[in-house]
Amino acid sequence: MSEMLHVENVAKSFTLHTQGALTIPVFEDVNFSLQAGDCIALTGASGAGKSTFMRMVYANYICTKGNIRIRHKDDWMSLVSATPHEVLDVRRHTLGYVSQFLRVIPRVATLDIVAEPLIATGVTKDIAQDKAKILLTRLRIPEHLWTLSPLTFSGGEQQRVNIARGFIVDYPVMLLDEPTASLDADNRRTVLDFINEAKEKGSAVLGIFHDQEARDAVCTGAFDVTKYQVQNNA
Amino acid sequence: MMGSSEALLSVENLTMMYGERVGCQNISFDLWPGEVLGIVGESGSGKSTLLSCISGQMEPTKGAIKYNTRAADMRDLFEELSEPERRFLMRTDWAFVHQNPRDGLRMGVSAGANIGERLMAVGWRHYGNIRNTATQWLDKVEITDDRLDDLPTTFSGGMQQRLQIARNLVTNPRLVFMDEPTGGLDVSVQAKLLDLLRGLVQDLGLSVVIVTHDLAVARLLSHRLMVMQQGEVVETGLTDQVLDDPQHPYTQLLVSSILQA
Numbered sequence: 001m002s003e004m005l006h007v008e009n010v011a012k013s014f015t016l017h018t019q020g021a022l023t024i025p026v027f028e029d030v031n032f033s034l035q036a037g038d039c040i041a042l043t044g045a046s047g048a049g050k051s052t053f054m055r056m057v058y059a060n061y062i063c064t065k066g067n068i069r070i071r072h073k074d075d076w077m078s079l080v081s082a083t084p085h086e087v088l089d090v091r092r093h094t095l096g097y098v099s100q101f102l103r104v105i106p107r108v109a110t111l112d113i114v115a116e117p118l119i120a121t122g123v124t125k126d127i128a129q130d131k132a133k134i135l136l137t138r139l140r141i142p143e144h145l146w147t148l149s150p151l152t153f154s155g156g157e158q159q160r161v162n163i164a165r166g167f168i169v170d171y172p173v174m175l176l177d178e179p180t181a182s183l184d185a186d187n188r189r190t191v192l193d194f195i196n197e198a199k200e201k202g203s204a205v206l207g208i209f210h211d212q213e214a215r216d217a218v219c220t221g222a223f224d225v226t227k228y229q230v231q232n233n234a
Numbered sequence: 235m236m237g238s239s240e241a242l243l244s245v246e247n248l249t250m251m252y253g254e255r256v257g258c259q260n261i262s263f264d265l266w267p268g269e270v271l272g273i274v275g276e277s278g279s280g281k282s283t284l285l286s287c288i289s290g291q292m293e294p295t296k297g298a299i300k301y302n303t304r305a306a307d308m309r310d311l312f313e314e315l316s317e318p319e320r321r322f323l324m325r326t327d328w329a330f331v332h333q334n335p336r337d338g339l340r341m342g343v344s345a346g347a348n349i350g351e352r353l354m355a356v357g358w359r360h361y362g363n364i365r366n367t368a369t370q371w372l373d374k375v376e377i378t379d380d381r382l383d384d385l386p387t388t389f390s391g392g393m394q395q396r397l398q399i400a401r402n403l404v405t406n407p408r409l410v411f412m413d414e415p416t417g418g419l420d421v422s423v424q425a426k427l428l429d430l431l432r433g434l435v436q437d438l439g440l441s442v443v444i445v446t447h448d449l450a451v452a453r454l455l456s457h458r459l460m461v462m463q464q465g466e467v468v469e470t471g472l473t474d475q476v477l478d479d480p481q482h483p484y485t486q487l488l489v490s491s492i493l494q495a
Binding site for chain 1: 266269425426428429432453454457458471472474475478479481482483486487490
């Protein structure tokens, strides 16, 4: 199996300047590796830093120390030292992220929102929209809603739009932050199918899953961030 | 990956002084083709001064502004281009969208003439072609074609802003400067305008420098952010990284001060 993501001696702390430069350490000396075809569950109690770790891998949060490298277009690239342009290119082609929240421009149609990441990779609008329709159908978003903005949808529907948007590109590396939360049983199974299909296509998946059932269905391993927590005795 | 020779606009150590007072100082950045750069900061932080300088409207006290012209390669705006050459760039390659549409429109002539004027400035002469193109652009900015011969004074604020955008983009500029393009509009119009701008930027591959104090607008439109305070850039980086994991005290204050709607 080939390695897709490599995390080396990474540490993270937040310094809150608005609170008298209070420093909150999250974790340190994290080493982690993700292989193509694997799905690793990030585990640890709430507040242990699972989402923080995931956001660091997405280059959304800055690493206080250490390095994160990703295999991008057959080359290894450091996400810590990459320029914003390079990070955007990695996100466009290599690194997908399904967050817990849908953040979109109001009044844009659901179909366009889902198709957008695929269009950004250079695929034509027609092909991208066809694929968007397949994903939305599989996720049981009724067709009469596709022309509406997802901001008018229920929480579960928004989450499914977010998932469709995340899975429309076959990213070599995928980050999933609680993709099955707030979904009913049928839709949860569909999302788990998506994850297994992505693995079969060779994607490396890193996920946060709160239900054990989901973890058992898709994960090939687990990574507990609690072990790297900085002991805060202050 | 990208060499600096690929930059469309390159700003080096730009400083603008108003007498003893600092407008903005020591500002350097590169803007790439197809890139949207957001500049955020409070009133008086030097955002508009910087925008005036890099768009050629005001000569900076110090520093270089280099633009990758279609004809030659990187040329310094004030050192290597004459006033007429600069004016020609502004009419053709560049566009400037003002916060107040009245500053960017000619209020005494019709909507169609506002769009047509930019075309005529670059040599268009055929009335039918100009009128057709103007109609197409009205459609792109979602103004119905029966308003083509109306004066902008009869338009709502949101329509005026969209007309200003049409007037600016009709010549297929490569670089667009925007000064608070959604400021002063009510939120329902703002969303529509944001969607329009984002679509145009993507479809036309525009490079944009957008000044805004609205962080939500900055997040939705820009790839990269520069945060300014008291005339200086205090933080710069990928937009979502600057907003979600701000490092500088001022950026943290800015981000934590947003009201949750």
